[in-house]
Amino acid sequence: MSYLRFDKTLMTNLEESLTREILRTNRSGAYHCSTIVDCNTRKYHGLLVIPVPELDDENHVLLSSLDETVIQHGAEFNLGIHKYGGGTFSPRGHKYIREFDCEKVPTTIYRVGGVVLKKEKVFVHHENRILIRYTLVDAHSDTILRLRPYLAFRSVRQYTHENSQANRHYDEVDNGIKTCMYPGYPELYMQFSKNVTFHFEPDWYRGIEYPKEQERGYDFNEDLYVPGYFEMSIKKGECITFSGGISSIDTESLNELFAKEAERRTPRDNxxxxxxxxxxxxxxxxxxxxxxxxxxxxxxxxxxxxxxxxxxxxxxxxxxxxxxxxxxxxxxxxxxxxxxxxxxxxxxxxxxxxxxxxxxxxxxxxxxxxxxxxxxxxxxxxxxxxxxxxxxxxxxxxxxxxxxxxxxxxxxxxxxxxxxxxxxxxxxxxxxxxxxxxxxxxxxxxxxxxxxxxxxxxxxxxxxxxxxxxxxxxxxxxxxxxxxxxxxxxxxxxxxxxxxxxxxxxxxxxxxxxxxxxxxxxxxxxxxxxxxxxxxxxxxxxxxxxxxxxxxxxxxxxxxxxxxxxxxxxxxxxxxxxxxxxxxxxxxxxxxxxxxxxxxxxxxxxxxxxxxxxxxxxxxxxxxxxxxxxxxxxxxxxxxxxxxx
Known part of the structure; x- marks a missing residue:
């Protein structure tokens, strides 16, 4: 049994899982931090948080989160989770989690009907790049994976709110897109190890709350910008790696890079x-x-x-x-x-x-x-x-x-x-x-x-x-x-x-x-x-x-x-x-x-x-x-x- 394994009972109990956080860093100031169910509860949380020395000495949240949706036979199962006002969590993707293991790299196993999806995350050493590898462990019919990025482009000490100054423009790059919400920030490259389709559906998700900031007596809500979503088919046994970074990458190298980075990690087995x-x-x-x-x-x-x-x-x-x-x-x-x-x-x-x-x-x-x-x-x-x-x-x-x-x-x-x-x-x-x-x-x-x-x-x-x-x-x-x-x-x-x-x-x-x-x-x-x-x-x-x-x-x-x-x-x-x-x-x-x-x-x-x-x-x-x-x-x-x- 893994030293750092959490079962379904704990993961689906938000009173327990939201108090547990994970931290991954690149050894050069950037980090990924969230809860073990990937529901951000602090303004400091994010999937890609990096220093932007051209702006100031603070870290900045570029990519807040990446919500997964599994689609089979036209039915959508949302695996993400966010906290909104009135104690509301939406979507409630944590209910599909079967286990979370953090011994080598943070690994979440989701089960949706006959679909078993594994998600693993690593931060590339000394590079502002987060990698997420999705593996379809089991499926009995055609499966589509949809990924919806939530963008912030703000200092960890501030919040972003819906505004007309945010730049909605994006450019297509190899197996993905690049975009930048505000002047002075680097462009965010979101790319995949296989060909994907990006659907441009810009919208703001309003009133997302961070309960840890509320406990600390600070403002605790913000709006996050979602430019659209990526969509691709995934077959049983197939691995697809996502890269979020501030420079382009050879997408054919992503699966190999993920495996190499995962191998470098100290096993947390004691x-x-x-x-x-x-x-x-x-x-x-x-x-x-x-x-x-x-x-x-x-x-x-x-x-x-x-x-x-x-x-x-x-x-x-x-x-x-x-x-x-x-x-x-x-x-x-x-x-x-x-x-x-x-x-x-x-x-x-x-x-x-x-x-x-x-x-x-x-x-x-x-x-x-x-x-x-x-x-x-x-x-x-x-x-x-x-x-x-x-x-x-x-x-x-x-x-x-x-x-x-x-x-x-x-x-x-x-x-x-x-x-x-x-x-x-x-x-x-x-x-x-x-x-x-x-x-x-x-x-x-x-x-x-x-x-x-x-x-x-x-x-x-x-x-x-x-x-x-x-x-x-x-x-x-x-x-x-x-x-x-x-x-x-x-x-x-x-x-x-x-x-x-x-x-x-x-x-x-x-x-x-x-x-x-x-x-x-x-x-x-x-x-x-x-x-x-x-x-x-x-x-x-x-x-x-x-x-x-x-x-x-x-x-x-x-x-x-x-x-x-x-x-x-x-x-x-x-x-x-x-x-x-x-x-x-x-x-x-x-x-x-x-x-x-x-x-x-x-x-x-x-x-x-x-x-x-x-x-x-x-x-x-x-x-x-x-x-x-x-x-x-x-x-x-x-x-x-x-x-x-």
Missing amino acids: FKNCLINSAHQFLNKQGEESYLLAGYPWFKCRARDEFVSLPGLTLSIGEVEKFEKIMDTAVKCVYAFINGEDSALKMTEIEHPDVLLWMMWTVQQYAKFTSKEAAKNKYGQLIKDVMNYLVSGKHPNLEVHANGLVYSNGREKAITWMNSTANGRPVVPRTGYIVEFNSLWYNALRFAADLLADDQDFAAGLQGIYEKTAPSFVETFLNEYGYLLDYVDGNMMDWSVRPNMIFAAALDYSPLDAKQKKGIVDIVTKELLTPKGIRSLSPKSGGYNPNYVGPQIQRDYAYHQGTAWPWLEGFYLEAYLRIYKRSAVSFVERQMISYEDQMTCHCISSIPELFDGNPPFQGRGAVSFAMNVAEILRTLNLLDRYNNQ
């Missing part, structure tokens, strides 16, 4: 392989540059997210070369920043004060997976330049104080990973001596001094700082209850029990002794640990708000006030293993197992952005989040190493 497949989807290759997207469907490349995610998404699965390629681009971004140069590179938020410290941690992981010598040869100069930049006080918002700690101003602008804002101000205004910044700072000082010990003057300079940092850290952050203050700014100190202290116990170099680390791990276990990650705030602390629901402002206030984050658990479990060693292995394995049910819900075979902090720990936010996938993979790698000792 928990780890699902996560590996998901890890590959975050790669975003733009020309010669490579990035990691922070998540789907709405995130771009964010510097902190990339450095936190990079080891888990590459090194943990043996992809050292991919790590190096992504770091090649990241290094260019780092140098552009520290040299004050303008850059056309696509990494955002690199100015945040902890980003360079996370970069140091990323190189540290590379040193552990390869060797110190390899890290020194490849990144030694980078490490030296970055540490000299920070020590000399050149960073605009990371000041090294005389006590060896680093200070950042976060009163007016969110500067940490807890970055939600409301009314233009941080919901959690963390400022001053911030606990994870200083944990990362101490770790960076010690790692750089160790890696570049041959440069005696450089290493001695860093030693002079970290010997002051360690006692200052303990004096500043450790309170009488055995846990760490979240931030300290003069007389202002945050006593909230938050997860940011876990980094002081998890990082390779820590200013804390073993007893102090154990105290932190124990309180995180007691107050913050859930089956789906580490809470961003203890239920015992003021302002606890664990449910990430409602309109934007309500979600902003809940974002870091009790919601659970899986990526934090990676560091928590690393700290747990450091303290309890082999006796902790079974506990860590149980925590990992608690994520396996996510492979068949929310976004199939991936991990969402966050979870509610209270039972039933519902997944929320972006459907697939890089840091979460990365840290679970890194933890699985740590487990393997402990088990193989």
Whole structure:
């Protein structure tokens, strides 16, 4: 039985099937995302969603969906499904679904009387092209397949509505047509592997609704343009491949191209392989540059997210070369920043004060997976330049104080990973001596001094700082209850029990002794640990708000006030293993197992952005989040190493 198979009972129950989404990407920014019954429930959903750099930095939905109709003896059976007002779904094609399998490629089996039709989808690597292969598995009489494209040609953050400016013109191309609704967009080529007839019947399908947007407090309906429909006969055993892309293709190659692309996919036949497949989807290759997207469907490349995610998404699965390629681009971004140069590179938020410290941690992981010598040869100069930049006080918002700690101003602008804002101000205004910044700072000082010990003057300079940092850290952050203050700014100190202290116990170099680390791990276990990650705030602390629901402002206030984050658990479990060693292995394995049910819900075979902090720990936010996938993979790698000792 397939690891990711869903039967008729689940597929025909919309309360169950509409909550499950699939994501396929081309590794260059484009994607296909929808529910497992192909009913779009978000404005971000679509069959072909691509970046259009000529217009802006957003993704754009060109082809929203492609509705299938099976025709036998003049009777039409519509296999598509859309949500309209009043809770109406039309057509109700999901009732013909017999099973859905997502182990290799998303595969839907429809049964209409004696007709059994199989639909499979793949995204071509590094090309803005979606392929759909239709196979008539069984039929007892002549069968016609009709396909009706729904076009949007709009940003994922907007909607399209019926208008007179939309261009209805189309041109015939090899086994299909090309069309473009608005100036500035690329032409959409819709082609087939066999000869088809296109019937031009332009119309708008009005009032299509997206319930996920309604839940989030946004506008939630739009009109989609249908230029007509394609029609062709299909025989028992025959395969017909559809291509939707922004360039023409040799249609005789489509069936072969589909088979080739399907073969390249990582089989999602177990928990780890699902996560590996998901890890590959975050790669975003733009020309010669490579990035990691922070998540789907709405995130771009964010510097902190990339450095936190990079080891888990590459090194943990043996992809050292991919790590190096992504770091090649990241290094260019780092140098552009520290040299004050303008850059056309696509990494955002690199100015945040902890980003360079996370970069140091990323190189540290590379040193552990390869060797110190390899890290020194490849990144030694980078490490030296970055540490000299920070020590000399050149960073605009990371000041090294005389006590060896680093200070950042976060009163007016969110500067940490807890970055939600409301009314233009941080919901959690963390400022001053911030606990994870200083944990990362101490770790960076010690790692750089160790890696570049041959440069005696450089290493001695860093030693002079970290010997002051360690006692200052303990004096500043450790309170009488055995846990760490979240931030300290003069007389202002945050006593909230938050997860940011876990980094002081998890990082390779820590200013804390073993007893102090154990105290932190124990309180995180007691107050913050859930089956789906580490809470961003203890239920015992003021302002606890664990449910990430409602309109934007309500979600902003809940974002870091009790919601659970899986990526934090990676560091928590690393700290747990450091303290309890082999006796902790079974506990860590149980925590990992608690994520396996996510492979068949929310976004199939991936991990969402966050979870509610209270039972039933519902997944929320972006459907697939890089840091979460990365840290679970890194933890699985740590487990393997402990088990193989």
